[in-house]
Amino acid sequence: MKIEKAYKFKLEPTPEQAERLAQMAGCGRVVFNDSLELILSIARKQSGIIDRKALYKHLNSLPLAERKALNNLFPSSASLNKQLTSWKKLDNRLWLSEAFNACLQQRQRDLVDKGIKRWVKGKSGFPVFRTRKLAHHSTMRFPEPKKQLRINHNHIKLPNKLGLVKYRNSREVEGELRNATVSLNAVGEWHISIMCLVDIELATHVQGGMAGIDMGIAKNMTLSTDFCGDNGVFEGVHSFRALQGKLAIQQKKLSRKVLGSANWKKQKLKVSKIHQRIANIRRDYQQKATTEICNNHAMIVCEALKVANMSKSAKGDSENHGKMVKQKAGLNKSILDEGWGELRRQLKYKMLWKGGVYAEVNPAYTSQICCCCGHKAKENRTTQSNFVCVDCGHSLNADKNAANNILNRYLSELEQAA
Helix, strand or coil, rough: EEEEEEEEEEEEEEEEHHHHHHHHHHHHHHHHHHHHHHHHHHHHHHHCCCCHHHHHHHHHHCHHHHHHHHCCCCHHHHHHHHHHHHHCCCCCHHHHHHHCCHHHHHHHHHHHHHHHHHCCCCCCCCCCCCCCHHHHCCEEEEEEEHHHHHHHHCEEECCCCEEEEEECCCCCCEEEEEEEEECCCCCEEEEEEEEEEECCCCCCCCEEEEEEECCCCCCCEEEEECCCCCEECCCCCHHHHHHHHHHHHHHHHHHHCCCCCHHHHHHHHHHHHHHHHHHHHHHHHHHHHHHHHHHCCCEEEEEECCCHHCCCCCCCCCCCCCCHHHHHHHHHHHHHHCCCHHHHHHCCCCCCCCCCCCECCCCCCCCCCCCCCCEECCCHHCCCEEEEEECCCCEEEEEHHHHHHHHHHHHHHHHHHH
8 A cells, every 4th residue: 555654854954055945935936926916917807806905805705616717717837837938038037047947837836736726626715925924935846856856864965056955864764755845934944845655564454442532621632442641541731821921921022022123033033933842842742642542543533523613713793792702712722722633634644554444423412421321411421520420320531431432423333334
């Protein structure tokens, strides 16, 4: 079985190489923006709307049929690639010739084949212009890494006069190279992500048992089994809450700086570093916890939680004011701090690699149903942590009971399907 596996490493370029990377990323942004402006000019001609803000509002409100019709008028990525030659001859674009042509063409493909197509399908809004103010807009992709890259011990050879760039070689890259992306993060660090096609052998017998997983705030994950964590309980790290005080102090200092000044940029970097630390702590915990769970189980069943809906603001609008807005905002922070979506994503692909089963079930009433007799009642859950069935008297930790219900619900669905 072939799977796609990504390897991400931190680059350690010299000052000259870092400057060269920034120039290449800047060229990519300009080509992306010029291509987008060309597409928007067609949209303006068709709609008669000149103002950009009004045009975007119009484009994002179009029904599916009209989006498809308008998309047929837009140039393809191949035709945009041909435009590059003429753009490089313009007096204000002569410096585009210094960038790696394959990276510039890839930015145009990303715009048309990803951004525009997602908009046509209604999965996202119309693509917006790229800016140097947002670090994740500074990227470059090498579509043919077999020809364009070469890994040499602790260095990666990159084209466009970059030469050998040192990187943190934390593990060996295995499989067939598919593409590579160099990106900049908010604290000014360059990384390279290498996508490989890896051939894995699925085991004929997958070791481990079955487990349902209840995801919560007080306890990040509670398993129906006791094989992992602390008797099947993963408390989580709550990294945002842990560093929220420091972050607030630095953000308050940032608000007092003159926007765009040298001191503002220094303070902005301090804020970005705290955000990065929060993300790194959470990411480290998630990788270790999901790996431990997958290594000890052959079947994992989770709740199909709709995190976006659960973390919506309660502010309401000018006519219908929300209730308990402050309390809901605090709850939303806690929900997002848990990273439930990322945990499920990692569990899914790791179980796939192992050859096990990953499934999700409807989470409705899993906290109110008795896992022994099936009786459903609000009174079953006396407190946040205690569950006592009013019908059969069964008592258990509330999260453990919910985890058992999640597993039982999936097994019941399997029986009904058979």
